[in-house]
Amino acid sequence: MASERIVILGGGFAGISAKLAYPNAILVDENDFMVNTPRLIETIERDLPVSYALIPRKVDFKSKILNVDFKEKKVITTEGNIKFDKLVIALGYEQDLSKIKGADKFALGFTLGVIERIKSLKPNSRVSVLGGGALGVELAGALSKRGYQVNVIEVESRLVPYLTPDFSKEVQNILEKQGVNVILKARIDEIRENEIITTQGVIKTDYTIFSAGFSGPRIIKDLGLTNKNNRMLVDKFLKSVDYDFVYGAGDCANFKDGFIPQSAQVALQAGEVAINNALKDNKIEFKPIQRAIVLKIGDEYIGSIKGTVIKGPISALVKSFAISSLENKVKRLNKIILAI
Numbered sequence: 001m002a003s004e005r006i007v008i009l010g011g012g013f014a015g016i017s018a019k020l021a022y023p024n025a026i027l028v029d030e031n032d033f034m035v036n037t038p039r040l041i042e043t044i045e046r047d048l049p050v051s052y053a054l055i056p057r058k059v060d061f062k063s064k065i066l067n068v069d070f071k072e073k074k075v076i077t078t079e080g081n082i083k084f085d086k087l088v089i090a091l092g093y094e095q096d097l098s099k100i101k102g103a104d105k106f107a108l109g110f111t112l113g114v115i116e117r118i119k120s121l122k123p124n125s126r127v128s129v130l131g132g133g134a135l136g137v138e139l140a141g142a143l144s145k146r147g148y149q150v151n152v153i154e155v156e157s158r159l160v161p162y163l164t165p166d167f168s169k170e171v172q173n174i175l176e177k178q179g180v181n182v183i184l185k186a187r188i189d190e191i192r193e194n195e196i197i198t199t200q201g202v203i204k205t206d207y208t209i210f211s212a213g214f215s216g217p218r219i220i221k222d223l224g225l226t227n228k229n230n231r232m233l234v235d236k237f238l239k240s241v242d243y244d245f246v247y248g249a250g251d252c253a254n255f256k257d258g259f260i261p262q263s264a265q266v267a268l269q270a271g272e273v274a275i276n277n278a279l280k281d282n283k284i285e286f287k288p289i290q291r292a293i294v295l296k297i298g299d300e301y302i303g304s305i306k307g308t309v310i311k312g313p314i315s316a317l318v319k320s321f322a323i324s325s326l327e328n329k330v331k332r333l334n335k336i337i338l339a340i
Contacts, residue, residue, distance in 0.1 A: 131212025
């Protein structure tokens with residue numbers, strides 16, 4: 001019912017979408033900004049301040065989430081407790097480097113805290129990007145443009161393997177034209193100070209950057225929620241398998257029978273569906289749709305819309321529209337919170 005008190009944990013893509021769909025919900029996050037990842041790649045490529053990628057974002061309750069008492073229905077934070085009737089958990093993702101020997105010591109994660117270090121690598125360095133997904137190939141393009149000798153190492157037989165083979169081939173061609181060394185079918189066994197041990201041999205490197213290893217946040221497991229890779233398990237309505245008053249959205253949630261892609265588009269869809277189901281008692285089945293994806297690799301744009309590869313000005317326009325759309329959603333959110 002609309003009179004119920006609904007609390008949203010996390011002010012990322014899914015949390016913003018949920019709040020916009022139901023402004024009376026209480027949005028909780030420890031930060032008053034969010035990261036626009038495509039802009040983050042630009043800060044590396046163009047040597048811009050990290051603040052360029054941060055979008056100021058209001059929340060109803062700025063605080064770090066410590067725990068959730070599901071029995072008493074309250075969120076425990078550093079600034080006090082918040083009672084709820086329904087809860088939408090949209091706490092984003094974390095990056096886990098612990099599964100590969102030596103990674104914690106000799107590799108850099110792709111986090112806000114290390115971006116300045118990535119930008120200050122020594123000229124002409126050998127840089128290896130682990131993971132050939134969307135983030136990995138965009139990062140490789142940005143680093144190559146800055147003059148580094150770049151490797152992209154991917155365990156699968158092609159880059160961006162969750163998209164069509166034609167798209168993967170085009171992406172690889174673009175990277176190789178830009179001087180990037182693409183290494184496929186390479187499982188990583190160990191990372192050492194200046195080398196990476198893989199099933200394709202030893203790769204010499206000065207710096208190793210992880211663009212993979214993303215999971216749900218550790219707090220999902222700490223809360224005792226049934227999870228896979230720290231992504232809470234939900235049903236087709238995004239309702240928790242553990243509690244009928246708890247919903248999950250975004251990168252911290254996954255279907256108990258199936259898979260929810262981790263992307264901004266899908267997170268925005270999930271936030272709206274989750275909060276509407278919390279309000280309307282499970283009327284909407286969540287069917288994630290990846291409508292389009294556009295990558296900026298160095299100075300080139302390439303996209304996929306419904307399986308069709310697009311390049312050039314059209315793909316650049318789609319990318320620009322997606323970034324502007326997100327920023328406009330945050331502006332709308334800020335106006336709503338300031339008006340409450």
